Amino acid sequence: MTVGRGLVDALVAAQGTRLSTLDPLVPPVSDPPDGDVVTAALPDGSRVAGVLRHQVHERMSAARLWSATEVWELTPLLGGAGAAGMDALLRAWRRRLDALRPAATDSACVLTWPSRDVEATGVLLDHGFVPLTVVAVRRAAPPPEPPGVTVRAAGPDDLDTVLALALAELRYSAQVGSTVLRPEAAEVKRRALAERLAAGGPAWLAERDGIAVGLAECSLVTSEPGNWAATRLPTGRWGYVNCVSVPPGARGTGVGRRLMAHAHRELARLGTVGTYLYYNPPNPLSSVFWPRQGYRPLWTVWEVRPAGALR
Incomplete structure (x- = not known):
C-alpha cells in the first residue's frame, strides 16, 4: 500500500463495523494484500481505496479449470461508504484497466464481497459484474419459531x-x-x-x-x-x-x-x-x-x- 497507514486503518475499521451490521457471519476485516493501489474521491471529500492484483495462470495450472487465464482481482476498502463508495472505486478501476490493457480474451475482473450488501450488489450489476460463484454457509441449527x-x-x-x-x-x-x-x-x-x-x-x-x-x-x-x-x-x-x-x-x-x-x-x-x-x-x-x-x-x-x- 502506498496510501497512508492512518487512512488504511480508518477504512478497515469503518468497513468492519458496516459489514458486521449487514451480516454477523462476515469475519473481521483484515489488512488488504500487497498490490497496486487504486483510490477514488467521494463528493464529500472522503476517499475509498482498493488493492489490485494481477495474475496469469500457467497453461497446465489447475486454476485454469475454474478461472480465466489472466485475472485482475480487486480488494475494496470502502470504509463506511456503501453504493457511492463502490461505484467510485469501480470507475477508478475501469480507468486503470484502460492503461493496463488486459487480454482481449480469456481474462477476467474479479471482486469478492459480502452477499448481503445489497447496495453493492446493485452497483456491481450496473458495472457489468455477474454473480457466478458464492461462498455458502449453513448454521448448525435452524432459527427458532417466532414467539407470539x-x-x-x-x-x-x-x-x-x-x-x-x-x-x-x-x-x-x-x-x-x-x-x-x-x-x-x-x-x-x-x-x-x-x-x-x-x-x-x-x-x-x-x-x-x-x-x-x-x-x-x-x-x-x-x-x-x-x-x-x-x-x-x-x-x-x-x-x-x-x-x-x-x-x-x-x-x-x-x-x-x-x-x-x-x-x-x-x-x-x-x-x-x-x-x-x-x-x-x-x-x-x-x-x-x-x-x-x-x-x-x-x-x-x-x-x-x-x-x-x-x-
Missing part, C-alpha cells in the same frame, strides 16, 4: 400497513434485480392493493403484539389452453406469490417461514395445484429463502444491462 407471532387475513382496513410493507420489499428488490423503483410506485401500488384487498384477494399479515412483521400478498391464476399462463405453467389453478415482505428487524427469526406455511395451506384450500413466484438470483435473501420453501427454477430470464451492452 400470529397470521391473519388482510382486509381493506389494512391498506396502509400492507402498502408500507409492499413498498419496503420493492425498495429492497430494486437493489438486486429487475425491479425498478419508479416515482409513481406508491400511487400505483396503493391503487392495485386497494382493489385486491377490496375484492378479498388472498393476502395475509404476520403480527407480533399487534404490530405487522410480515406480509404475503398473493393472487389466483388459472392456466388453461389459449391464455398467457398456459405458456408458462401446467394446466390448473395456481397461487401466485406476488410479494412477501419481512422488515429488517424481524428477518431471520422464522416469520417468513411461518407466514408462507399459512399462505400455502390457505392457497391449497382454495383449490390450487401449486404456487409460483419470481425471484432474483442476486438477491441474497430470496435465493436462500425460496428454495427452502420448496421452490425450484422452471424458467430463467436473462438480461443485458444496459441494452447497448448486448454482445
